[in-house]
Amino acid sequence: MDCDSCKYANNKIDLIFETNHWRIFLASDQTYLGRSIVDCKRHASSLSDLSKDEWLDFAEVVKKFEKAIKKSFNADLFNWSSLMNHAYQQKPFNPHVHFHVRPRYEKEASFAETIFKDTNFGKHYDRVMHTEIPVEIRKKIIEKIKKNL
């Protein structure tokens, strides 16, 4: 069946790193600097469906990612979510396990001549703001994160 996450697996441009069971991509929307998507390599359909190995590997992803983003951009907090609503908009439902992670910043962050301001720090992430970042700057963000992995 058609699966966006499975198709996205070959996206080499936005890939930050991968582990045995997960691929970590920088999101094109960088309202929250370092915002990324963590895709399960397997077409797992729910969090209940994840194996012990996949969970332990995910725990390592979380540690590695949070440490690198703190070191790169001085993030204060990370909002993690696994919702998968989009897969339930048309039948047959075909979810693929992934997480969204939004780093949150008390102070404004500046990188590659761009200012990133977390205007609602301490509150739920905003879903209206979209800050699409040109691919050249995304590449620089990815390079910086990679150096700190």
Place this chain on the structure above:
Amino acid sequence: MDCDSCKYANNKIDLIFETNHWRIFLASDQTYLGRSIVDCKRHASSLSDLSKDEWLDFAEVVKKFEKAIKKSFNADLFNWSSLMNHAYQQKPFNPHVHFHVRPRYEKEASFAETIFKDTNFGKHYDRVMHTEIPVEIRKKIIEKIKKNL
């Protein structure tokens, strides 16, 4: 330091079940029938801070919870999130790891003479709607889930 989650640990009314490392409470807001909060028993400050044991135990919580809610109310999907923004509203920041889980329903659910309608199924959970449920009905919801654990 003052911590709402640590204080909440003694809430016996809304406790659904507990494991070695986690306590699962029914939320008072039941916009999404079965909405719950999963609190780490330890005052862990971030997902990076969780031990392997805590992650593996969390994986079991996810399985047990999702299975019981599906059996109890026929949920289709589960939105999981760990944001912890509230802890960053005043200093000193004092986060305590917890997850929110919102079961999502394609069809309306009926329980204890109450209709629960997931009006935005397939889309991000709504944060404006609040459906506070009387304690008597919350107790019935908890009983039902417990029977299916």
